[in-house]
Amino acid sequence: MATNVAGRGYRTWYAMLLRLYPRPFRERFGEGMAQTFHDLCREHRDARRGLFGLALWIFFETSVGIVRENTTHMSQLGKTMLRVALGALAVLMVPLVASQVVEGWNWDAGGFVFVYVLFFGTGMVYAVIARKMGAWSYKAGVGVALVAGFALGWSNMVHVADSENPANLVYYSVLAVGGVGAWLARLEARGLARTLFAMAATLALIAVMLPSGAPPYVARNMAILHGVFVALFTASGLLFRHASLAGLK
Amino acid sequence: MAKKNTAQAPLTPAVLHILLALSTGERHGYGIMKQVQADSQGKAKMGPGTLYGSMGRMMEAGLIRESDKRIDPEMDDERRIYYELTGAGRAALESELKRYRGVVAVAEGRLVHGH
Numbered sequence: 001m002a003t004n005v006a007g008r009g010y011r012t013w014y015a016m017l018l019r020l021y022p023r024p025f026r027e028r029f030g031e032g033m034a035q036t037f038h039d040l041c042r043e044h045r046d047a048r049r050g051l052f053g054l055a056l057w058i059f060f061e062t063s064v065g066i067v068r069e070n071t072t073h074m075s076q077l078g079k080t081m082l083r084v085a086l087g088a089l090a091v092l093m094v095p096l097v098a099s100q101v102v103e104g105w106n107w108d109a110g111g112f113v114f115v116y117v118l119f120f121g122t123g124m125v126y127a128v129i130a131r132k133m134g135a136w137s138y139k140a141g142v143g144v145a146l147v148a149g150f151a152l153g154w155s156n157m158v159h160v161a162d163s164e165n166p167a168n169l170v171y172y173s174v175l176a177v178g179g180v181g182a183w184l185a186r187l188e189a190r191g192l193a194r195t196l197f198a199m200a201a202t203l204a205l206i207a208v209m210l211p212s213g214a215p216p217y218v219a220r221n222m223a224i225l226h227g228v229f230v231a232l233f234t235a236s237g238l239l240f241r242h243a244s245l246a247g248l249k
Numbered sequence: 250m251a252k253k254n255t256a257q258a259p260l261t262p263a264v265l266h267i268l269l270a271l272s273t274g275e276r277h278g279y280g281i282m283k284q285v286q287a288d289s290q291g292k293a294k295m296g297p298g299t300l301y302g303s304m305g306r307m308m309e310a311g312l313i314r315e316s317d318k319r320i321d322p323e324m325d326d327e328r329r330i331y332y333e334l335t336g337a338g339r340a341a342l343e344s345e346l347k348r349y350r351g352v353v354a355v356a357e358g359r360l361v362h363g364h
Contacts, residue, residue, distance in 0.1 A: 029301040032278045032330050036297045039279035058296050065298025069305075 007041045010055045017059060020066045022073035024131065033062070080127045088119035122150050132187050135246050141189075141239030145196055148232035149175055152203075174203045174233075189244035196237030200230045260345050263303040266293055268312065268334065268342040275316045277329035278304075304332065312338035 014037045018030045037058060044054050095115060099105040107115075126146050130139040156171040178199050185191020207226035214222065260268070270276060270284035278300060285295050307313045316331035334342070 025301075025305060029305065033297045033301050035329060036278040036282065036300070040282075058298075061296030062298040065296075065302045068298075069302060 004045070006051050007045060010041065010051055011038060014055075014059070014062070017062055017066070021069055025069050025073070081124070084120060084123035084127055088116055088123050091119050092116050118150070118154075122146055129187055133189060133243060135189070135243040137239045137246065138189055138243035141192065141196070141236045141243060144232055144236040144239060145178070145192075148229055148236065149178055152229055170206055171203075174199050174206070177202050189240045193237045193240035193244055196233050196240060200233035200237065203233065204230050259348065260341065261303070262293065263295060263299055264307060264312075265342075265345055266295065267300070267303055267307065268338055268345075271313060271332060271334045272339070272342060275331040275333040277331050279329075281332065307338070310337075311335055312341055 011034070015034055018026060018033055021030065040054060040058065041051055044051055092112065092115060095105075095107070096112065099107055126142055130142045132138070152171060153175055156168055160166070160168045178195060181195025181198055182192060185195055203226060207223070207230070210222070266285040266288065267281055269288055270281045273284075276284060278297065281304075282295055282297075282300060285293050304313060308315075312335060313332050314335055316333040319328060319331065
């Protein structure tokens with residue numbers, strides 16, 4: 001009876017210790033490690049051996065593992081940040097070179113810094129989210145969603161600045177749907193699929209509700225642009241759906 | 250034991266023991282631990298920190314993979330995650346055993362001939 005109580009106590013402490021592992025590792029192995037510790041406690045209890053020595057050894061051994069995994073995790077995060085920073089710099093070369101050859105493209109240094117931060121931020125979001133699941137379709141879904149979301153946000157920002165028409169801010173509701181949906185879905189593939197379909201539907205609704213009266217060529221271009229974004233969000237949703245179904249197999 | 254493949258690189262004792270334990274079938278964490286203990290006649294003692302840390306790196310290297318969650322009839326009704334060898338894992342184990350056999354042959358030759 002006393003061993004049972006002690007065992008429960010040790011298991012509670014062990015579960016708390018496991019929280020010190022980096023999150024991805026904990027999500028992958030935390031349950032299994034707790035189960036293994038439970039099995040070891042049971043083995044000792046059945047052999048009528050005390051649990052103190054076992055708990056002391058396992059706690060020490062696991063603590064060493066925690067230090068090792070955190071060190072590895074930090075070094076991987078550092079490498080990822082460096083890769084994303086270099087990637088963002090490479091992408092920044094496009095507007096940098098374009099500003100030299102395209103007439104009227106006159107960003108100041110602050111503009112380039114702002115764009116670099118946007119590229120870097122988007123890249124880091126991809127790097128962090130894409131490692132949630134190993135399936136290629138999940139990673140591709142994240143990539144397509146981020147590229148489409150970035151392009152929509154960017155083009156809208158430019159459009160609002162040029163036209164000074166605050167009505168265009170309605171397009172940000174598509175991104176808001178994406179942000180809230182991703183948060184509610186906890187980045188799980190199934191929920192993200194629904195989120196992306198909801199984003200596509202929101203954008204299609206905005207396109208339908210646009211006031212008519214624009215010249216035909218403008219209306220046609222707008223329709224094509226909306227269609228491309230709706231197709232991209234839908235494609236991303238389908239990729240997440242594929243990842244979700246693959247995860248169930 | 251870093252990235253994919255590893256067939257040529259010597260394996261760490263923990264990785265070798267885990268591969269050996271899984272060579273006869275899929276096992277859950279505790280099952281692997283017990284098998285390692287049995288294979289080494291109690292000489293190798295592996296705690297959850299070493300076991301799961303090694304398994305994480307082995308999964309990244311494609312040597313093992315999660316098999317399924319299921320009930321172990323000998324333990325209780327809790328669901329456990331089972332692990333199994335991949336083709337690359339089996340190849341890495343065979344390659345390591347071949348390397349060991351080579352080392353043993355050299356060592357025995359030296360002991361017999363004295364040089």
